[in-house]
Amino acid sequence: MSQLEELLAVWIPRQRWFSGKGIPIQQIRVESRHTLVSAGPEGPDLNLLVVRAGQRGRSSRYQVLLGSRPSRSLPADLAGTAIGVCQSPGGRSRVIYDAAHDTQLTAMLLERFAAPAAAGGVRFRTLRGERIRTGSAGRLLTGEQSNTSLVFGEDYVLKTFRRVWPGPNPDLELNRALYGSPYVARPCGWIEADLPGYAEATTLAMLQDYIPGASDGWVLATADAEALTRGGGREAETSFTGDAALLGRTTAEVHSALARTLPTDVLSVTAVAELADAMVERLAMASAEVPELAEHAPRVMEAYADFARVDEPLPIQRVHGDYHLGQVIRTRSGGWVLLDFEGEPNVSVAERRRPSSPLRDVAGMLRSFDYAAGYLLVGHPDDEELEWSARAWARANREAFCRGYADGGGADPEKHLAVLRAFEFDKAVYEVLYEARNRPHWLRVPLESIASAAVAPPVPR
Incomplete structure (x- = not known):
């Protein structure tokens, strides 16, 4: 490896955006380097690098915005962003650093x-x-x-x-x-x-x-849930239900706009059954890795079997693909704006660009309401009153979102429970794996959602 690649091999694994955490990097290679900004030999340069990281038989490419300045000329406020010192082609030493911090x-x-x-x-x-x-x-x-x-x-x-x-x-x-x-x-x-x-x-x-003054949907929802539970009562009404209904309507209108602008299709009954089979495979893999999930697997399998028996084609189109409360903001005027249509970042772009059922996005947001409630219960496993209030909050907002989605012209979730239930379980199984690998103390959140949902189907209305 070059001197630069050796420095990057140490620095990249420590970055939040690096997806291969916990797996040793066996090879780093700078595949391309592009100078975007150059202020001369004594000034800073901005380089865009595409770096390939090899790990246990797989490789991933990352974009690095790399700043460089003559040695000993890095401003004090950028000292914490330094990656190391490299020799420039002219033989001069230059300090390289994370350029995203350089105003x-x-x-x-x-x-x-x-x-x-x-x-x-x-x-x-x-x-x-x-x-x-x-x-x-x-x-x-x-x-x-x-x-x-x-x-x-x-x-x-x-x-x-x-x-x-x-x-x-x-x-x-x-x-x-x-x-x-x-x-x-x-x-x-x-x-x-x-x-x-x-x-x-x-x-x-x-x-x-940029939308100044906007509020993060997750922050708003969890603050509302916490305020309700602090009241100590058993009232399911929350101040967020109006926002949830408007978010449902907004989501439906975005789906309609995407369907008007981009190609749509339908999945045949056979293709739906194949999609259900893929869900079964993911459940089996997750159950093998997380034994706590295995006890709920039979009832989840029943939901997947119901999905596989859907006897009509399933409309598909381009969707958000990674939809939750952290992907929406409420503007100063009270409306909702959707962010981050990138889809699941660890899945290939080709897969993310495939059409899917809009109910997949609906299921993602419903799971997010459950997460906002479960977030309050982390660290309070035996507080039955808190759990009742948190679950009531989630139930009220799930119902409001589904009403808004149907009123906005989306497929009525009440009339597609088999499809919605399968997508919700599939998302929850993904969450179980994520929490087991990254935040074990949060594992109870998706597990308890699966346990309660496996007993009876959700009632959007």
Whole structure:
């Protein structure tokens, strides 16, 4: 490995966006390097690297925004972002660091959108007629895991896709399909590149309007659930049910817009049965890894069998694909905006771009309401009053969301319980595996949802 690759082999596994945590890196290779910004020999450079990490017979590609400055010239506020020191081609020592923290470089990065041009295979694109406002530096958003986002004043947010997959990213594709909708942040531009071994141009980043003053859906929901449970009563009414109903209506309208803009299809009865078989396989794998799940597997299998017996074709279309309360924000005006149409980031882009049932998104949001309730119960396993209140909160908001979805023109969940129930269980099985591997103290949240849902089918209304 080169000196740079040796440094990256130590640094990359420590980053939140690295998907291969816990598995040793056997090989690191810089596959391509593109200089996006250069301020001369004494100034900072911004380089975009595509790095391939090999781990136990598999490999993944990542995007690294790498800053470099002459040695000993790194500003004090960037000292914590340093990766190491490398020799430049001219023989000079330069310190390399995480450029996402460098306000000087991020301001210059935004300027590239104002004058789009190719830079060694990397292209800055803007939508026709879009005039990019420059003059602000990027502020790094905290909390993201699989990507990195920079906010420029109150104008834009630039999301860089850390895991690199070939072809157009679904987040850009679906946001462009929804252009003009009040339910998404308006896309303004993107960065793409022709990378070695990829036939299609690969999306590296997306520039969107920033929505100032918006509130995170997960934060709003959990705060409401906590306020209800603090009351100590057994009232199921919550102040969030109106928001949940509006979110259901908004979701249905987004699904309708996607169906009007992008191709749709139907799954035959045979294809539905094959989808149910895939769910059974995932359940078997998860049960083998998490023994606590195995005791509920027979009843989950019954739900999958009901799904396999659905006797009519299942409409499919492009959907969000990773839908939950953390993927929506409530604006100052009280409406909802959907974010992150990327889909499950650890699944290939080709798979994420496949049409699916809109009820898959509905199931994801219903699971999220259960999670918001279960979040309150972590650390309180024996508090029966708290559990009753939390479950009542989830039930009320699930019902409100389903009503809103049907009223907004979506498929009425009450009339498609076999399909909805299968998608919910499939999502919960995924959650069991995730929590067992990453947050064992949260494992009870999906397990208890599976246990209670396995006893009786959900009642959306």
